[in-house]
Amino acid sequence: MNSPKIIFLPWFFKLIGTIIVLFAFFLFFVKLNSGVSLQEFINFDTDIRNYAIYAILILGFFLIIFSKEKFEDELIAHFRARAVFITTILHSLFFFIFTFTSLTLHFINFPAIILMNSLFFFYIITFNIQKFHEKFKNKNNDNFD
Amino acid sequence: MRNLKIRITTISISMRNYVRDERKRRKLKQEELADALKVSRQTINAIEGNRYLPSLALALKLSMFFDMSVNELFIFEKHELP
Numbered sequence: 001m002n003s004p005k006i007i008f009l010p011w012f013f014k015l016i017g018t019i020i021v022l023f024a025f026f027l028f029f030v031k032l033n034s035g036v037s038l039q040e041f042i043n044f045d046t047d048i049r050n051y052a053i054y055a056i057l058i059l060g061f062f063l064i065i066f067s068k069e070k071f072e073d074e075l076i077a078h079f080r081a082r083a084v085f086i087t088t089i090l091h092s093l094f095f096f097i098f099t100f101t102s103l104t105l106h107f108i109n110f111p112a113i114i115l116m117n118s119l120f121f122f123y124i125i126t127f128n129i130q131k132f133h134e135k136f137k138n139k140n141n142d143n144f145d
Numbered sequence: 146m147r148n149l150k151i152r153i154t155t156i157s158i159s160m161r162n163y164v165r166d167e168r169k170r171r172k173l174k175q176e177e178l179a180d181a182l183k184v185s186r187q188t189i190n191a192i193e194g195n196r197y198l199p200s201l202a203l204a205l206k207l208s209m210f211f212d213m214s215v216n217e218l219f220i221f222e223k224h225e226l227p
Binding site (some may be wrong): 073078110134 | 196
């Protein structure tokens with residue numbers, strides 16, 4: 001029995017996603033330089049354009065996550081599964097800590113879209129750490145004889 | 146009343162494989178083996194370094210490639226710790 005395959009976007013969407021993420025960060029820094037404080041930025045009730053920056057960031061993350069690697073095999077699928085597991089734990093902790101600080105310190109009234117962004121962000125980080133760790137081990141262990 | 150003795154043992158399980166030895170015996174590069182099995186070189190390296198346990202399908206492909214049984218290629222070791 002063959003396991004069902006997940007349909008991913010072609011690998012070049014990862015590149016497009018990266019450009020979109022960089023563009024979102026660029027907009028973020030432009031916004032901060034225009035005199036908006038970080039607290040005001042996160043609490044985007046004041047300006048709907050801040051919400052647009054989060055939406056662009058999510059789109060970029062989405063394209064990065066749901067696009068294929070250049071070479072797809074079972075090790076990559078294994079990394080993906082492990083990244084989902086680690087992200088679930090990390091994000092639960094993040095959610096708990098963020099909610100706690102928000103309630104007690106009245107720091108910010110954070111929007112739900114931040115949690116979506118952080119979820120994608122944690123996934124990308126954990127997946128790529130595993131991938132580059134394996135690449136590094138591979139470089140150090142080039143036994144071709 | 147009979148006394149029941151419960152013996153708690155810890156079993157450690159480890160896997161070893163002879164993929165590297167067999168590949169070297171056939172004078173193959175990791176890349177050549179990876180190409181033949183349609184996986185990446187990283188996957189072969191991870192299997193050889195015991196950092197990744199291949200799926201049953203890939204284990205069978207490896208055993209067919211080396212013309213060995215899976216049992217000969219992959220060694221399942223069970224240690225009973227006191």
